[in-house]
Amino acid sequence: MLQSLITAILLTTSTLVSLSAFGQTEVREPTKFDYFRTMYRKKTQFYFPPENPSTPAKELLGKTLFFDPRLSGTNSMSCSTCHNPALAWSDGLPRAIGFKGKVLDRHTPSLFNVAFSQNLQWDSEFTFLEDQALNPIRKKTEMNQDLKKLPAKLKAIKGYAPLFEAAFPGEEISTINIARALAVFQRTIISGETPWERFLAGDDNAMSFDARMGMVLFHEKARCQSCHMGWTLSDGATYDLGQKSKDRGRGALTKAAWENFKFRNPALLEIATHPPYMHDGSLADLKAVIEFYNRGGDEKRPTKSSDVKELNLSEQEKAQLLAFLNSLSSKQETVEIPSLPE
Incomplete structure (x- = not known):
């Protein structure tokens, strides 16, 4: 396998020239890179839970929530504080900075292609984005927001009402729908x-x-x-x-x-x-x-x-x-x- 792959790399796409043990050259048909192209074929579809299909309205709501620091207990920290798109959806720091500037134990992972992740967070605590999305918001060491108070907090912001209504017609602003909207948006972060x-x-x-x-x-x-x-x-x-x-x-x-x-x-x-x-x-x-x-x-x-x-x-x-x-x-x-x- 290794020799054939190296040979393929050495040759042009039209005529294949390989080096023999005696320094001679031989011309033969091109070796294909089919091995790699099969093994790493690009995914074009990914899983959406049946209870949370993607819609443009959910994506817009999720994106808005992602960048809003009012999701934190002190109104000073958004999801994008650590997952900054200008820094490839991470923060460029060895370890994340949490509530009141505390340096946390772990590095902020990039969100690129999180839609295809089988497990989430460094310790694989979560499987689905809908379950994981609220975790950093509620954690006292991170965004430190009381989730019981979050729906009322967003209801008090009049501009959120039409966004939630478009994304979840006839439903109340709830932590479940906050998580669902955030999950839909994060699935759009593709390399x-x-x-x-x-x-x-x-x-x-x-x-x-x-x-x-x-x-x-x-x-x-x-x-x-x-x-x-x-x-x-x-x-x-x-x-x-x-x-x-x-x-x-x-x-x-x-x-x-x-x-x-x-x-x-x-x-x-x-x-x-x-x-x-x-x-x-x-x-x-x-x-x-x-x-x-x-x-x-x-x-x-x-x-x-x-x-x-x-x-x-x-x-x-x-x-x-x-x-x-x-x-x-x-x-x-x-x-x-x-x-x-x-």
Whole structure:
């Protein structure tokens, strides 16, 4: 498999020239990239719960709520405070800033392609956006809003009445519909067209030579594909990667020792757009991430994933892997911020 993939990368799309052991060249039919294009075929549909189908009115309401700081207890913090579209739907900080400026324990994950996430939050506490949406709003360490008071708070803002009526005709303003609208909007946060996407669509030369070599390393020597698979390049599972950390991750949630230090595997589309990395933001850039995996992590413990082990990548191979990771990101589009109702 590896040799055929490397051969494919070395050749042009019209005539395939491979190097023999004796330095000779032979011409043969082009090798296709069908393996990658099948394995990473782009998703064009995603799941909407039957009780919460998407509508333009729900999307507009959800977007408005997302950017409104009045959803917080102090009227000073919106969802977009941490999930800033100008910072690839994250905040650019190692760890999130919560209520009254408190530095929290974990890094703010990007919302790109959250519609395709099988599990949500670093500890995979939630499965559906409708269930997760209210969590940061109610948490005392984050937006610190009493959910029992939130519907009345929004009802007092006259401009919200027509937005809720359009999204949920004949229904009251409620926490359930607040969550549903936020979920519908967040499902629209989809990554743009990347060099990787153009390659998958059939353009063999959309990525640089180094990026294509990095693609092979990703699947072979670096073993990244063991966990990073599918269109968004994540299997959605939780893993202990061997980081030095006091945060027990999913184990703190489930109280199961075998889940200690395990965190959700992030998607890699748009990965270059939102450093730093890991659940605690401890790795400043993708070079540091590659070095971390190349040395096989930093801690040995029973829960550590068996896939995390020394890779022995050369400097050239690390540079090629980095080129591939950079090819997974697109030019960021400007997001229009909605006018808030009065």
